[in-house]
Amino acid sequence: QKEVEQNxxxxxxxxxxxxxxxxxxxDRGSQSFFWYRQYSGKSPExxxxxxxxxxxxxxxFTAQLNKASQYVSLLIRxxxxxxxxxxxxxxxxxxxxxxxxxxTSLTVIP
Amino acid sequence: xxxxTQSSRYLVKRTGExxxxxxxxxxxxxxxxxxxxxPGLGLRLIYFSYDVKMKEKGDIPEGYSVSREKKERFSxxxxxxxxxxxxxxxxxxxSLTRPGKSHYYEQYFGPGxxxxxx
Numbered sequence: 001q002k003e004v005e006q007n008x009x010x011x012x013x014x015x016x017x018x019x020x021x022x023x024x025x026x027d028r029g030s031q032s033f034f035w036y037r038q039y040s041g042k043s044p045e046x047x048x049x050x051x052x053x054x055x056x057x058x059x060x061f062t063a064q065l066n067k068a069s070q071y072v073s074l075l076i077r078x079x080x081x082x083x084x085x086x087x088x089x090x091x092x093x094x095x096x097x098x099x100x101x102x103x104t105s106l107t108v109i110p
Numbered sequence: 111x112x113x114x115t116q117s118s119r120y121l122v123k124r125t126g127e128x129x130x131x132x133x134x135x136x137x138x139x140x141x142x143x144x145x146x147x148x149p150g151l152g153l154r155l156i157y158f159s160y161d162v163k164m165k166e167k168g169d170i171p172e173g174y175s176v177s178r179e180k181k182e183r184f185s186x187x188x189x190x191x192x193x194x195x196x197x198x199x200x201x202x203x204x205s206l207t208r209p210g211k212s213h214y215y216e217q218y219f220g221p222g223x224x225x226x227x228x
Contacts, residue, residue: 032215043200043219044153088153092215098143102152 001026004091006101014109019076021104023089026070032092033065035074037085038103044088048074079108113137114220116201122226129188131223133201140206142184143217144168144176146197153200159184160206191227199223 006023013019021035032051036044050056050063050072062075072091076083086103093099117132135142143158145168155168157176165176173195177185184203188195202217 034216043222046216046218049216090217098155098215098217100153102150 002101003027003093003097003099004089004101006087006089006104008102009105010107011104012107012109013079015079015081017079017108019079019083019106019108021074021076021087021089021106023072023074023091023101024070025072025089025091025093025099027091027093028067028070029094030067030070030091031094033063033072034090034092035061035063035072036088036090036100037083038088039085076106079106081108081110084108114201114203114218116199116220116223118223119221120224120226122228123188123191124228125192127188127191127227129191129225129227131186131188131199131201131225133184133186133203133220134182135184135201135203135218135220136182137203137205137218138181139203139218140181141204141215141217142178143202143204144174144184144186145200145202146170146195147200147222148197156186188225191225193227195225196227197225199225 035048038044048063056063060077064073088103089101114135144156145153159178175187201220204217
């Protein structure tokens, strides 16, 4: 079982819609969760971090964490073509190890 | 802003050459990491370091070594480059703690080095 799993996509949404990206993790004791955006040919860029159950909002982005279900998600409201990228979920587990999912490719259609 | 720089964006080397990839961060971060990223395999950790002169193996250390002589600099060395080491290499750094906060461990990446071994 992988430490972090994401649906590879591709996920396509129309401009202005909400994009929903999901991630599950295997270590129940994990405490720190991160979402990165990676444009083609570029390095990952941190967009959100979340540490407590519930929602955390930052502009058009909302991260949601449910530790009981071992599930973390990223919502992008009012999606723009510039949001088209691969989104990586990352988790720091109880062993202080940092694991990345393989990413979900998002395309926002104008 | 966190700034992580890598010595080269693109590098082409021949099989058997010794290759040095340099990474420098300017945020006084304790932790530094080297990953490689390949299509379909995602990011894989090669080595990491929690302090000067400290190093820990990641998931795929074979064929690589690292050096951390100064806090801001972390080098990845390919002892004898092989074609299966053609990849995107990414360096990252993170702080162990933030003032007034618990451990956050946010990792910040450099621009990456695309290495081709022929």
